[in-house]
Amino acid sequence: MSDKKVNKPRRIIIREEYCMGCRLCEVWCIVAHSKSKDIIKAYKGQEPRPVSGIYFEERGAVSFTLQCRHCEDAPCLEACLTGAMYRDKKTGMVLHNKDKCVGCWMCIMACPYGVIKPDFKKKKVASKCDLCIELEFPACVEHCPNEAIILVDKEGERIDKE
Amino acid sequence: MKTKYLIIGNSVAGVYCIEAIREVDRKGRITVVSDENIINYSRPLISYYLGGRVTKEEMAFRDKEFYQENGVQLILNRKVAKLLVEEKKVELSGGEEIEFEKLLISCGGEPILPPIEGIEKVKEGLFTFTRLEEVDRLIDYIQANKIEEVTVLGAGLIGLKCTEGLLERGLRVNIIELADRILANTFDQEASLILENALSRKNCQVRKEDTIVRVEEKKGRINKVILRSGETLSTSLLVIAVGVRPSLGLVESTPIRCNRGVLVNDFMQTNIKNIYAAGDMTEAKDFLLQKKSVIAIWPTAARQGKIAGYNMAGKKKRYNGLFIMNSVELVGVPTISFGITNPPDPENFEILSRKNEEENYYRKIILKDNKIVGAIFMGKIERAGIFSGLIREKLDVSSFKDDLLSDDFGLLVLPAEYRKHMVKGEGFTE
Numbered sequence: 133m134s135d136k137k138v139n140k141p142r143r144i145i146i147r148e149e150y151c152m153g154c155r156l157c158e159v160w161c162i163v164a165h166s167k168s169k170d171i172i173k174a175y176k177g178q179e180p181r182p183v184s185g186i187y188f189e190e191r192g193a194v195s196f197t198l199q200c201r202h203c204e205d206a207p208c209l210e211a212c213l214t215g216a217m218y219r220d221k222k223t224g225m226v227l228h229n230k231d232k233c234v235g236c237w238m239c240i241m242a243c244p245y246g247v248i249k250p251d252f253k254k255k256k257v258a259s260k261c262d263l264c265i266e267l268e269f270p271a272c273v274e275h276c277p278n279e280a281i282i283l284v285d286k287e288g289e290r291i292d293k294e
Numbered sequence: 295m296k297t298k299y300l301i302i303g304n305s306v307a308g309v310y311c312i313e314a315i316r317e318v319d320r321k322g323r324i325t326v327v328s329d330e331n332i333i334n335y336s337r338p339l340i341s342y343y344l345g346g347r348v349t350k351e352e353m354a355f356r357d358k359e360f361y362q363e364n365g366v367q368l369i370l371n372r373k374v375a376k377l378l379v380e381e382k383k384v385e386l387s388g389g390e391e392i393e394f395e396k397l398l399i400s401c402g403g404e405p406i407l408p409p410i411e412g413i414e415k416v417k418e419g420l421f422t423f424t425r426l427e428e429v430d431r432l433i434d435y436i437q438a439n440k441i442e443e444v445t446v447l448g449a450g451l452i453g454l455k456c457t458e459g460l461l462e463r464g465l466r467v468n469i470i471e472l473a474d475r476i477l478a479n480t481f482d483q484e485a486s487l488i489l490e491n492a493l494s495r496k497n498c499q500v501r502k503e504d505t506i507v508r509v510e511e512k513k514g515r516i517n518k519v520i521l522r523s524g525e526t527l528s529t530s531l532l533v534i535a536v537g538v539r540p541s542l543g544l545v546e547s548t549p550i551r552c553n554r555g556v557l558v559n560d561f562m563q564t565n566i567k568n569i570y571a572a573g574d575m576t577e578a579k580d581f582l583l584q585k586k587s588v589i590a591i592w593p594t595a596a597r598q599g600k601i602a603g604y605n606m607a608g609k610k611k612r613y614n615g616l617f618i619m620n621s622v623e624l625v626g627v628p629t630i631s632f633g634i635t636n637p638p639d640p641e642n643f644e645i646l647s648r649k650n651e652e653e654n655y656y657r658k659i660i661l662k663d664n665k666i667v668g669a670i671f672m673g674k675i676e677r678a679g680i681f682s683g684l685i686r687e688k689l690d691v692s693s694f695k696d697d698l699l700s701d702d703f704g705l706l707v708l709p710a711e712y713r714k715h716m717v718k719g720e721g722f723t724e
Contacts, residue, residue: 145717145718146717146718148713148714148717187677187704189702189704189705189706190706191702191706191707194706194710196705196706196717198704198705198717201717201722203722204722205722206722207593207679207682207722210310210593210596210597210600211592211593211596212355213336213338213339213355213592214336214339214352214355215336215354215355215356232352234339234342234347234348235623236338236621236623237621237623237628237630237675238592238593238621239679240621240630240675240676240677240678240679241619241620241621241630241632241675241678241679241682242593242619242679242682243679243680243682244679244680244682244683244684244686244716244722245679245680245683245705245716245722246676246677246678246679246680246704246705248679249676250628250675250676
């Protein structure tokens with residue numbers, strides 16, 4: 133995480149009434165967290181496909197996507213046995229260092245949103261949304277065709293991609 | 295020596311206390327005294343260390359620089375011999391004194407040693423499993439004596455985590471448990487049985503409703519254990535893991551009020567104004583049980599240490615109480631449990647459950663007056679955390695009760711208004 137382009141607090145807000153259930157958020161999350169950043173390479177098995185940082189939920193006409201809320205009093209931070217889960221000082225985001233993670237699932241137990249996933253692709257580790265801290269703009273928000281997920285700053289003012 | 299803040303114990307409660315103090319008071323001198331000889335390590339990782347899954351360096355949950363960056367003087371490998379409440383000072387073993395303005399006691403727990411005939415004669419091959427230095431000695435002993443089989447007394451969390459580490463080292467384990475099932479304090483009969491079956495498929499045999507009444511030694515080394523049932527097992531290594539209790543040695547001869555643990559108010563303050571307590575030795579508000587209790591788990595110690603730190607530094611912050619929860623993976627079966635999992639009076643609760651033994655799958659939800667008060671997740675633990683939120687919110691679940699056990703359980707089944715409040719707000723705040 134050397135090249136962090138984000139240095140201010142920001143947050144994703146979910147507007148389920150606009151969600152069409154297209155799941156593009158999930159697709160582009162996977163692409164953004166792949167090594168190649170290429171949709172075909174990310175999906176066509178040249179590398180283990182990353183686990184998306186999103187839970188997509190759908191039943192009948194209702195659907196929405198959910199990712200880490202980067203809580204102010206994040207229960208996952210206090211539950212983490214290894215210090216793998218940490219708060220980024222600059223942005224206030226809750227980030228996760230997979231190298232330190234031992235896959236004890238204490239964070240999965242503690243998260244009231246249920247948005248931390250177990251990832252078994254390489255070493256057993258927890259996995260969650262990092263708000264695309266290495267990009268300028270979260271991929272899920274950028275690619276949502278109907279603004280069902282939007283990005284806001286600390287004051288709740290909407291941030292659009294430049 | 296004088297310090298503004300003195301913290302006894304350098305585990306999770308102590309570390310979170312340091313962090314909270316520094317949020318409020320950037321300068322006040324902090325001194326930490328630890329009777330262990332390591333800068334920082336995560337105690338629950340000792341089973342991972344025993345199993346060879348992490349190195350000693352990887353056990354640190356804060357960087358080496360943490361103490362320096364926070365201006366903390368760390369005194370390692372020293373015991374606090376005496377606490378002088380009136381004089382506001384402690385005496386270290388060796389005689390040195392430290393005066394404090396505010397004190398946090400976070401000495402943790404200590405293993406319970408049941409009375410066993412002949413145990414005082416055993417000088418070698420007898421271990422408990424709570425501290426890193428013990429695990430180092432345990433590993434040395436296993437290697438030096440080419441141990442292949444171990445006896446573990448107690449099938450609670452500590453006994454089973456130790457067992458898992460031993461199995462990962464390729465050893466055979468015989469577990470002896472007094473109760474009629476393993477993990478009796480965490481699970482019900484169904485859940486325990488699934489785990490027990492998984493264990494028996496490994497090199498592990500469990501003897502239940504039995505205990506060790508006598509041990510025999512040979513030249514000081516443990517040689518045999520004799521069980522209440524009459525059975526005799528040859529063994530050269532016995533781990534005693536029947537439980538832990540709060541470490542109250544330091545406070546016993548002081549006016550600090552204790553019950554099972556050190557009693558604290560909602561600000562983690564003992565009955566002595568400038569003395570606070572946090573972690574496994576503390577008896578504090580229990581969110582579910584309408585009384586104070588000792589909840590010896592990591593997240594509780596973290597939260598209590600943090601709340602104590604804020605209040606010690608002058609920022610008033612209330613502890614709202616937590617409830618027992620655990621995430622334990624044993625022999626490849628992940629489990630998460632919350633709150634009341636096996637009520638002694640089930641007729642007063644509503645219990646929903648689903649089981650698939652072949653897949654090691656079990657899920658149980660315990661309701662009281664349409665509110666969730668406990669849950670067990672076994673085999674599949676994804677999204678279990680939502681239940682911790684529902685317990686905390688005391689949300690009436692009658693409108694979505696049928697969904698609690700469904701495969702696609704998620705925020706979607708929650709009442710729309712409640713869900714919207716969850717996803718539009720600031721995230722979780724205390």
